[in-house]
Amino acid sequence: MADRDDVLGAAQRLLNADPTASMAAVAEAVGISRATLHRHFDSREALLVELGTRSLDRWEQRLDEAEEQALEAGEDPGRLRAVLEELVLAYVDDSDAFAFALTDHVILANAALVERTQVLADREAALVAAAQEAGVLRRDLPLRWFGHVTYGLLVAAREAVRIGDIAPRDAGRLVLSSLLAGVGAP
Amino acid sequence: MADRDDVLGAAQRLLNADPTASMAAVAEAVGISRATLHRHFDSREALLVELGTRSLDRWEQRLDEAEEQALEAGEDPGRLRAVLEELVLAYVDDSDAFAFALTDHVILANAALVERTQVLADREAALVAAAQEAGVLRRDLPLRWFGHVTYGLLVAAREAVRIGDIAPRDAGRLVLSSLLAGVGAP
DNA sequence: CTCATTTGAGACAACCATGTCTCAACCCCG
DNA sequence: CGGGGTTGAGACATGGTTGTCTCAAATGAG
Numbered sequence: 001m002a003d004r005d006d007v008l009g010a011a012q013r014l015l016n017a018d019p020t021a022s023m024a025a026v027a028e029a030v031g032i033s034r035a036t037l038h039r040h041f042d043s044r045e046a047l048l049v050e051l052g053t054r055s056l057d058r059w060e061q062r063l064d065e066a067e068e069q070a071l072e073a074g075e076d077p078g079r080l081r082a083v084l085e086e087l088v089l090a091y092v093d094d095s096d097a098f099a100f101a102l103t104d105h106v107i108l109a110n111a112a113l114v115e116r117t118q119v120l121a122d123r124e125a126a127l128v129a130a131a132q133e134a135g136v137l138r139r140d141l142p143l144r145w146f147g148h149v150t151y152g153l154l155v156a157a158r159e160a161v162r163i164g165d166i167a168p169r170d171a172g173r174l175v176l177s178s179l180l181a182g183v184g185a186p
Numbered sequence: 187m188a189d190r191d192d193v194l195g196a197a198q199r200l201l202n203a204d205p206t207a208s209m210a211a212v213a214e215a216v217g218i219s220r221a222t223l224h225r226h227f228d229s230r231e232a233l234l235v236e237l238g239t240r241s242l243d244r245w246e247q248r249l250d251e252a253e254e255q256a257l258e259a260g261e262d263p264g265r266l267r268a269v270l271e272e273l274v275l276a277y278v279d280d281s282d283a284f285a286f287a288l289t290d291h292v293i294l295a296n297a298a299l300v301e302r303t304q305v306l307a308d309r310e311a312a313l314v315a316a317a318q319e320a321g322v323l324r325r326d327l328p329l330r331w332f333g334h335v336t337y338g339l340l341v342a343a344r345e346a347v348r349i350g351d352i353a354p355r356d357a358g359r360l361v362l363s364s365l366l367a368g369v370g371a372p
Numbered sequence: 373c374t375c376a377t378t379t380g381a382g383a384c385a386a387c388c389a390t391g392t393c394t395c396a397a398c399c400c401c402g
Numbered sequence: 403c404g405g406g407g408t409t410g411a412g413a414c415a416t417g418g419t420t421g422t423c424t425c426a427a428a429t430g431a432g
Contacts, residue, residue, distance in 0.1 A: 020291060022389055033410045038391065081370075103289070105206060135371050141360065144351035145342075149364050152342030156334040165330035174327065178335050184267075184366030185321050208419060219380045224421065 002032050007040050012051055016100040023047075048106045052113045055101035056120065062090045063123050070127055077134045084131055085176055088150060092172045095154040096161075102151070121147055153179050188218050193226050198237055202286040209233075234292045238299045241287035242306065248276045249309050256313055263320045270317055271362055274336060278358045281340040282347075288337070307333055339365050 002010075007030050014021050014029040021029070023044055027037040041047040066087040073079035101107055108114065121144065128146045131137040137146065157171040166174060188196075193216050200207050200215040207215070209230050213223040227233040252273040259265035287293055294300065307330065314332045317323040323332065343357040352360060 018291070023391090024389075033412095034391095035393090035411080036409060039409090042391085044390075105204070138367075138369055138371055141364070141369060142352055142356075144349075145346060145360055145364070146369055148342040148346040148351065149339065149369055151345070152338035152340075153335065154338075155341050156331075156338030159337070160331060160334040163330075165334065166328055170328075174331055178327070178331075178368065180368045180370030181324075182364065182366045182368030183324055183327060183332055183335055185324055209421090210419080220421095221381080221423090222379060225379090228421085230420075 002030055002036075004040055006030070007032070007037065008047075008050060008054060011047060012054070012097060012100065015048075015051070015104070016097070019100055019104055045106055048104060049110055049113065052101045052104075052107040052110060055098040056113065056116050058094055058098060059120055062087060062094070063120060063127075065090075066127060067123070070130060075130075075134050077136050080131050080134045081136045084127070084136065085180075087127070088176050088179060089172045091150065091154055092157060092175050095158055099154075099158055150179060188216055188222075190226055192216070193218070193223065194233075194236060194240060197233060198240070198283060198286065201234075201237070201290070202283070205286055205290055231292055234290060235296055235299065238287045238290075238293040238296060241284040242299065242302050244280055244284060245306055248273060248280070249306060249313075251276075252313060253309070256316060261316075261320050263322050266317050266320045267322045270313070270322065271366075273313075274362050274365060275358045277336065277340055278343060278361050281344055285340075285344050336365060 010030040011026045014026055024034050027034045066083055069083045073083055124147050125143045128143055132139050153175045157175050160166045161168050161171055196216040197212045200212055210220050213220045252269055255269045259269055310333050311329045314329055318325050339361045343361050346352045347354050347357055
């Protein structure tokens with residue numbers, strides 16, 4: 001008997017591979033009947049919103065950890081940098097599982113999720129601001145730009161792994177290095 | 187009377203905003219009837235494949251220009267770097283128009299388009315290799331990774347502009363600078 | 373002006389996904 | 403063993419999209 005979380009997990013995996021998968025396909029992937037799936041989630045949209053919420057929960061959790069460590073780090077550039085690096089690596093770990101939620105149009109059209117996304121982006125921007133002041137990040141770039149670039153590199157890594165251009169285990173290093181130092185020769 | 191190219195252009199604009207738009211919606215956006223739209227394209231898939239082809243045509247065109255300039259540049263690092271910068275800026279200009287084609291699942295599932303994408307990616311990789319040898323790009327990164335990172339930053343810029351976090355006119359500079367130098371403090 | 377061509381509007385069948393419902397089979401807890 | 407609860411299979415109505423077709427109106431070239 002599939003737990004609600006099992007259902008969400010399997011649905012997430014399937015929808016990551018094929019965002020247009022029907023409820024019937026989701027049910028089959030989970031290993032339950034369509035009727036039972038509808039007993040868990042009233043509608044397809046309800047399922048998608050739940051997946052979006054799940055992704056934001058994880059993001060928030062990562063931010064919680066990073067903020068806590070940032071507090072301990074104070075204004076120490078080295079430690080702040082380490083906090084940021086750990087945060088980005090955590091994102092890379094999560095990106096494969098949550099990529100779907102970040103691009104699906106049903107989810108992106110949900111007002112509550114969009115609003116919460118903005119709140120989290122702001123919290124992230126605060127971390128970035130601290131890092132800028134400590135001299136860890138460039139000061140000539142807009143605060144919010146850092147988050148977008150990070151997201152873009154997660155997209156890049158996910159696709160590169162999918163195609164087979166890079167090994168999964170290299171993704172974190174490549175993202176982090178390209179994010180901080182760029183791909184141009186020093 | 188809408189030209190076939192007008193149709194493609196309008197369809198591209200609409201599908202960029204809403205990738206799930208129906209043929210009826212496309213026809214309305216173009217300003218023609220559904221029947222006439224079907225006279226241009228047998229099926230929705232045919233329309234999407236045409237859009238994908240159009241995007242790849244543009245990409246190829248940009249590569250043609252870059253390769254020509256790279257030939258003239260020889261092994262001169264400064265000139266090679268300028269060629270790459272111009273290429274990336276051209277991508278930024280195109281990204282808004284062609285973003286849809288790069289993410290749509292129907293298009294990504296088309297074998298011919300995927301194959302052609304690989305060919306173009308290889309040509310791009312050759313440019314990257316030359317730049318690496320000239321000391322313009324880092325040598326410790328996989329050849330194909332550069333293309334992925336560039337693509338990721340295009341996604342980032344597009345989204346940042348859409349949200350309103352950066353001004354459209356700043357997109358090129360931000361992408362180029364973040365791509366080559368990263369967002370970490372020097 | 374005339375006629376061939378193109379277009380729009382609408383009807384149409386086919387298909388697919390959604391959401392609801394029923395009922396029989398199953399499970400497991402007592 | 404018995405019964406309450408859960409599940410699967412399937413039927414069902416509904417709505418939306420696709421692709422085809424017809425026919426009348428509009429268009430434009432000669």
